[in-house]
Amino acid sequence: MTRPLVAVLDYGIGNLRSAQKSLERVGADARLTADPGLIAEAAAVVLPGVGAFGPVVSAIREAGLGDIAIEAAASDRPFLGICVGMQAMYEGSEESPGVAGLGILPGIIKLLPDTVKRPQMQWNKLVVAPDARQSPLFATMPDGGNDAWVYFVHSYAAVPDEFTIATCEYGGPAVAAVQSGMTFATQFHPEKSSDNGLAILKNFVDLAASTGAASAASNPTGSATSGAPDES
Amino acid sequence: MKVARVIPCLDVDEGRVVKGVNFVDLVDAGDPVELAARYDQQGADELVFLDITASSGNRDTIVELARRTAEEVFIPFTIGGGIRSVEDARRLLRAGADKTSVMTSAVERPALVTEMAQEFGSQCVVVAIDARRSTDADAPASGFEVFTRGGRNRTGIDAVAWAQEAERLGAGEILLTSMDRDGTRDGFDIELTSAVCDTVGIPVIASGGVGSLDHLVEGVTKGHADAVLAASIFHFGEHTVGDAKAVMADAGILVRPSS
Numbered sequence: 001m002t003r004p005l006v007a008v009l010d011y012g013i014g015n016l017r018s019a020q021k022s023l024e025r026v027g028a029d030a031r032l033t034a035d036p037g038l039i040a041e042a043a044a045v046v047l048p049g050v051g052a053f054g055p056v057v058s059a060i061r062e063a064g065l066g067d068i069a070i071e072a073a074a075s076d077r078p079f080l081g082i083c084v085g086m087q088a089m090y091e092g093s094e095e096s097p098g099v100a101g102l103g104i105l106p107g108i109i110k111l112l113p114d115t116v117k118r119p120q121m122q123w124n125k126l127v128v129a130p131d132a133r134q135s136p137l138f139a140t141m142p143d144g145g146n147d148a149w150v151y152f153v154h155s156y157a158a159v160p161d162e163f164t165i166a167t168c169e170y171g172g173p174a175v176a177a178v179q180s181g182m183t184f185a186t187q188f189h190p191e192k193s194s195d196n197g198l199a200i201l202k203n204f205v206d207l208a209a210s211t212g213a214a215s216a217a218s219n220p221t222g223s224a225t226s227g228a229p230d231e232s
Numbered sequence: 233m234k235v236a237r238v239i240p241c242l243d244v245d246e247g248r249v250v251k252g253v254n255f256v257d258l259v260d261a262g263d264p265v266e267l268a269a270r271y272d273q274q275g276a277d278e279l280v281f282l283d284i285t286a287s288s289g290n291r292d293t294i295v296e297l298a299r300r301t302a303e304e305v306f307i308p309f310t311i312g313g314g315i316r317s318v319e320d321a322r323r324l325l326r327a328g329a330d331k332t333s334v335m336t337s338a339v340e341r342p343a344l345v346t347e348m349a350q351e352f353g354s355q356c357v358v359v360a361i362d363a364r365r366s367t368d369a370d371a372p373a374s375g376f377e378v379f380t381r382g383g384r385n386r387t388g389i390d391a392v393a394w395a396q397e398a399e400r401l402g403a404g405e406i407l408l409t410s411m412d413r414d415g416t417r418d419g420f421d422i423e424l425t426s427a428v429c430d431t432v433g434i435p436v437i438a439s440g441g442v443g444s445l446d447h448l449v450e451g452v453t454k455g456h457a458d459a460v461l462a463a464s465i466f467h468f469g470e471h472t473v474g475d476a477k478a479v480m481a482d483a484g485i486l487v488r489p490s491s
Contacts, residue, residue: 015356017328021303051353084353117458119355121405121435122235123277123488149488151277151308153355169233192308192330194272 003029004208007042007072009085010034011063013056019048019082022191026202027209034063043212044204045072048191049085053109053156054096056084066102073104078208079183086178086185087156095156105163105180109156116171118155124168124188125149126176132165135179136207137186141199150176150186150193150200157187182211235486236452237277237459238476239437240466242267244281244313247293264297268305271466274473275490276307280333280407280437280461283313284382291320295327302328312360312407318347325352333358333407336380339387339394342401349402354434359398360407363391363424376424383411395428395436406432407461410440417443417464425455437461445471445479452485 008020010032023030023046030046031038039045047069049056060066073079073089081089081104090101093109101109112118126148128135133144141148145166152168158175160167167173168188177186184204190197243250248262268279281301283294291314298311311324312333321332332352338345338359348357364386366377372390379386395406408428410421418441425438438457442448442465451460465471474490481487 013352015302015325015328015330017299017326018302018306018330021328022306025306050355117234117433117435119404119435121355122237122458124233124235153308189308191306194307198306 002209003027004043004205004212005038005041006030006044006046006205006208007039008032008046008048009039009060009063009065009069011059011065013049013051013059015050016048018189018191019046022198022201023205026198026205028205034065036064036068039065039068039072042072042077044078044080044208045069047079047081047085047088049081049083049088050153051084052095053084053087053093053101054099057088057096057099057101060088060102070102070104073183076182076211078204078211080204081185082191083154083187083189086187087154087158089183089185090158093156104183105158105178105185107159107161109158111156112154112174113171120152120154120170120174123149123151123193124170124176126166126168126188127173128166132179135165137165137177137179137184137200137203140203141196145200148196150188150190150196152176152188154187182207233486234458235488236457236480237437238275238448238473238480238487239278239280239459239461240271240276240473241280241282241439241461241463242467243284243463244294244297245284247297250284265300265304268301268309271473272305272307275477275488276473277459277488278307279305279309281309281311282333283311285314291323295323298324298327298329310358310407312358317344318351321348321352321356325356331356331358331405333360335360335362336385338398339378339380339389342397345398345401345403349404354402354404357403358405358407358437359395359401359403360409361391361395361398361428362409362411363421364411365421365424374427376427379411383414391424392427392431395432399432399434403434405434406436408436408438408457413441414439416441419443419447420451420455420457420460422450422454425451425457429456429458435459445476448476449480449483449485452480453483
């Protein structure tokens with residue numbers, strides 16, 4: 001079967017290799033890249049990130065990947081932001097006042113409450129609302145991902161809104177995952193969440209394979225997924 | 233909610249696991265990556281690799297270890313030992329390590345902690361502290377003194393104050409080892425552990441002295457540690473990480489259950 005090309009946006013910061021290797025493990029042809037041509041060809045795009053909001057957003061923009069990420073998320077291709085990569089998708093963060101985020105998702109990232117240790121650096125259980133358990137990210141998991149343990153490292157988090165598909169309990173509900181159409185983001189690290197994380201990434205890669213095959217069928221010039229349609 | 237982590241620690245020399253790992257059915261008991269995968273299967277929450285390679289000039293074997301681990305094991309792992317510069321840390325993080333741990337180099341040049349935190353984020357920076365009780369007249373106020381260079385070199389620095397300073401400098405986590413207890417199997421130094429855990433705001437991993445699963449429980453309930461690290465009780469096959477989690481859960485500690 002075809003391995004869908006997944007572009008892992010490389011802006012020279014942090015540990016991107018784990019994200020790449022975990023995506024390869026679950027069937028992707030994952031490339032660390034900042035090449036606009038390759039990213040345009042990809043069936044799906046991943047925006048990882050560790051560190052602080054301001055430096056991460058600056059690094060994304062300096063690598064010329066800001067508009068590319070915004071366009072990729074606006075397309076019908078699956079897009080996944082991870083950890084600070086997720087946070088960078090919002091309009092801003094209390095961590096770096098005055099720094100504009102990519103604005104792919106609405107709202108401002110907030111500091112976790114002072115009633116809990118910051119950062120949250122631990123495994124925690126996903127709380128997936130019943131109507132979100134059919135999300136492509138979770139659908140194959142027992143109970144649609146509800147109660148699945150995943151690994152978090154963060155001091156800031158998004159505020160629950162209509163895009164929230166999972167939270168975790170940490171001094172109140174902290175947003176763990178969001179979805180807007182084909183755009184997904186996780187505050188936790190699926191690439192560091194053992195079998196549960198690999199299941200989530202496999203769902204994402206399978207989605208890339210199926211949507212990529214569909215768009216290749218309707219668009220003969222789509223080179224990334226040329227060949228036999230793949231319904232993995 | 234606070235979920236306690238259980239962290240096996242592997243000592244690595246020239247890329248090979250040392251200190252008599254004794255699982256019965258390993259293909260290669262000296263291969264850190266195979267052991268790491270085994271601990272992942274058992275439900276380990278994270279792993280720590282401590283590089284004890286004597287020849288400090290050659291960093292390539294430990295970087296290669298990070299590369300291979302990142303390809304096979306999808307839980308967080310920390311690499312410590314011999315990291316002296318931002319560049320040393322960068323190579324390990326780029327290879328796939330999630331965190332890097334500094335000890336002697338941080339004591340000798342505390343600005344290194346800040347430089348690493350600014351470059352990679354605090355979550356990548358673990359400050360490891362080896363502490364010993366001291367009853368000397370010039371003992372530090374807390375009664376616990378920082379030692380470096382594998383416990384050979386006393387610094388006169390107060391271990392509790394240094395933990396606070398490390399947090400201020402930008403450390404994201406403290407790996408706290410009691411040199412008095414290390415290797416004794418008598419349990420954590422609870423007084424040391426709680427003294428540090430109760431005065432810093434960042435997570436603390438307790439280390440040194442674990443000889444039974446009850447010791448892991450004490451580290452959390454009495455020492456107030458966020459994570460507990462052990463080596464020999466897991467390596468010799470006496471207990472699995474799953475056994476540890478079961479005993480901790482029975483004691484009322486919230487842990488991620490082993491699947």
